Every structure is written in structure tokens, then in C-alpha cells.
Amino acid sequence: MKGIVFTEFLDLVEDKFGLEMVDYIITKSDLESEGVYTAIGTYSFSEMLQLLKHLSARTELSIDKLLLVYGEHFFSVLETSYPGLLASYKDPIEMISSIENHIHVEVRKIYPDAELPTFTVVDRSEKMLIIDYTSSRAMHHFGLGLMNKTFEHFDSTADIVLEKIKPDGTEVRFVIHKN
């Protein structure tokens, strides 16, 4: 997993819960990296799982809830780092539909070894989008957070219903209705 996901995550934890919480979840986890992360490095996904697990236990917030907040935060990282990419879209549905064929293509140019989830558009109209998420990481709520912020970015809102196709969350359907 790309280092930027770790660094941004720990920054958010520090922001919301303080440096002590960062120190706690790192010390609590058994990390090969010893908690040393740089945005341009690559680290094991199990480290993220441990950090999330300990944060969830300590804050009594579900992992999904944590990932949702993190996804929402991560959108601001994209806004700051890749304004050009966002500017090429006029509409949130259009942008979410293009994750697979455009955004991920761009991501791979910078991080050729990035392990990305797959997004498949099932149905799409001007006001509605059904898109399937597939990833062994089951970080669908991170995706949901990103989607929420995408609508906000285009000054609109949407009802997004998340249906698990597989119980373990490795395949999830997003049914999006733009308001």
C-alpha cells in the first residue's frame, strides 16, 4: 500500500485525536516499518489494518466510520495535489464514472506498482449511477467518503446507498442518486 495513504492517515489521526493517539496506535501495533512512513514508500496493507483496529478499539468508532472520515479527508489531499485532474470534470457522476478509465490510469503513471480497487459502471444516467467496487482490502467506506466529497466539490449532494454483494465487503455496489 502506498505510503501516502499511511502519512495522510496518521496526519488525520493527529489532527483529530492528538499526537498521543498516533503514538498509541503505532506502539500498540507490530509494524515492520516501525511506524516510519514516507508518502513515496510502499508498505504492507496489514500495517494499515492494525493501525485501524487499534484506533477503532481506542476511539470506539467502527472501522467503516473511521474509513469514511478518512476518505472525506483524502479528497482534500487530491484537491490540493491534483487540481488539474479535478478541473477536467464538470459533474460528480461523470468524475466517479471515470475512476477506472481515467483517474486510475493517471495514478499508475505516478505509482506504477499501486494496487488499486476496480470500479465497474453498471448503469449510468445524468442523475443516477450504479457502480461496483471490487477490492480484497474491503475499504469501500474510504470510497464512500471520497464520493461524498466529490459531490460537495461540485456543490451538489446525493443519496448514496451501499449494498454489499459479498458479505466480507470485497465486492460492493454503490447506488448513487444525485439530488
Next chain:
Amino acid sequence: MNNEIDILKRALAREKSARKSAERILEEKSRDLYRISQKLETLLAEKSAQLQGVFENIIDAYVIIGIDGDILKFNDAAKRLFEYNIDEEPINVVQLIFPEDHEYAMNSFLDLKKYGYFKNYEARVLTKSGEVKWVHINASIVYDVGRVPIAAQGIVRDITEIKNLEVQKEKLLKKLEGSNDLLQEYAHIVSHDLKSPLRSIDALVHWIKEDNQGQLDETTIQNFKLIETALEKMELLITDLLDYASIGAKDTLKEEVNLNDLMRDLQSILFIPDHIKVIMPKKMPTVIGDPIKLQQLFQNLIGNAIKFSDKTKGEINIDVIELEGYYQFSIKDNGIGIDQKFHNKIFEIFHSLNKSKSSTGIGLSIVKKIVDMHGGKIWLNSELDFGTTFYFTIEK
């Protein structure tokens, strides 16, 4: 307080390590990039040198034109061909097209745009000095990385010489055809004109003999006979000559000829004396050829075998064997035979070995000509006094 300091210390240590780790990763990436760029530069230099070499050394003219038709690049051969120095005077490809070939050229350009290439374009071009040259062009579109057409390149071969030769050849062929027809006609007229005085002489001799019946001595009567024989021979010579001239002059037929039927017809035409036995194969093949000429071929060879039979029991054996791609026929006799030293000459015209009155020396020339026309070969085996075997082949 101590606890807080510890946390901060640990955070600081992590940050430091992270910074160092990032620096290391970046350094590695820089080195990687440097290596890749070095590799690419070497590759680029190599490819450029190769291309430059091709561009300079290619014998044909090499031309690059922009999408708008402006000439971007000429190699030396192209400069020589078109006589333009494009570094000094910009030109457009349209200027090079010979006006009459304009439409063909424009259609070819459309093909080039549509399919990305064209091949075997042949048309005329105008050089700077106004000279018209025939060229052969293979061209293709040059695309950029995004498959957007940016130019077209073409290899232009000067085929003026070849075209001129082709035109010349065509003219010569036409002329030759005309000459042949004329010759054919001439042969007919000449033979007719030659035959009529012969007939007059024959009639006159006849009248003289009649008018002087009983008054001529033996020697004169003998001399008149000799005159008549000479006239007959002359007539035969003219007929044969006409036959020889007419072979190949007219269109030769190409049809299936059943040689069994042909042989049956032939047996009723040929006069076969009682003391000569002609043995035919049980089955003859069907070949592709001209029926009349094939009949003439067999007629001449069998006729010769009959004519030159000197044994009390003559035997003529006709046979055929099937070989890869052709049939080989043989006509064997037990006649007078032909001396080895004449084997090469007998197919030449007017080369009669026998001065008999029925031989003009044209028959075997006709035979050879017919075999040639049917894509075959003819040769013989012979021993003086024992007989001759003629072999010939006909393509399947």
C-alpha cells in the same frame, strides 16, 4: 510530562527516519531515471544514425511531405530526380504532379489518408526543368505517439527508362505483327504467282508433245519427261513452303485433341503399301493443341517412314509413354536410316538428304515447328540401313 516528551521524541525519531527513507527512495529513483535516460539517449543516437544512413544511402528518392502537401525533406536522390533544392525554394507536392495524372494522384492521396499507405503508384511527375518522368511510389503516413498523422513518407523510383522501353516494346510488337501478316499475305501471292507460270509451262509442254506426236525422238521425249518431273517437284516445293510459312502465322488453336481419333483419320488419308505394317499403340492420350497441326505432325513423320522404307517387309512402330508433365511419342521404322552426321541438320529448312522428287526438305522443318509450338522437343535415333526412330514430346 515525561510521557509527553517521550511521545514527542518518538514522533521526531519517526519523522527523521521517514525523511531519510524518502531521501533514499528519491536518490534511487533519480539514479534509475538517469540510467533510463542514458539508455534512451544511446538508443536514440543509434536509431538516428541508422535512419540517417538509410536516408542518405537509399538509391531511390525518399520524400517526406507534410499533411498539407508541402515537401519537408528530400534525400540527395530526390533532389537529383526533381531538381529542386527544397532548402532554398519551398514546394508543394501538387507542383510535381503531371497535370494529366492529377486525378489519379488525388485519389491515391485519399487512399493514403484512409488506409495509412499506398503501394505501386505509377504516374508522371514534372521536374523543375519541366521534364516529364515516370515514377513508382510506395508511401505511408507517419504518425505521432498519439496516432495522429503528422506527415507522409514515400520512396520514389524513377521508372522512366522502363516505361519508355515498355512503350518501345509495344510498338515493336505491333510492327512485328504487321510484318508477319504482310509476309503471310506475300507468301500466298508469291506461291500463287509462282504456280501459274508453272502451269503454263506444263500446258505448253503438253501442247508441244501433242502437236509433234510421232515426230519426236526418244531423247526429246525423255527430256520432256524430265521437264514434267521438275515441274511437279517445283509445285510441291511451293506448296510445302506455303505450308511452312502458314504455321504459326495464324492463331493456333488450343483444344483437346483425342489422338485415337486423329490416328484413325490419318490411316484413311495416308497411302500405306501392302508390304508395310503400321503398329499403333492400343490407346493414345488426349492432348491440348491444334488438331490440324498435330495431324500434320504425325502425317509427316509417318509419311517419311513410309517414303524411306527400303525393306521387303517394312515395319513402322508408333508408341507413347507418359512422363512427368508431358507425353513422349516415338515413331520407329526399319527403313534406310539417317547417317549420324546429318542428325543435327535434318530439322533445318531445305535440308533434304534424299534427292527424290517427292522430297523438298521442308517436311521435318514443319514437324519441328509444330513440336515447338506445343512446348515439346524433337530428336532422333538412327543407324544407316537399319532404320530411324523419331522422338518428340508434347506438354500435358
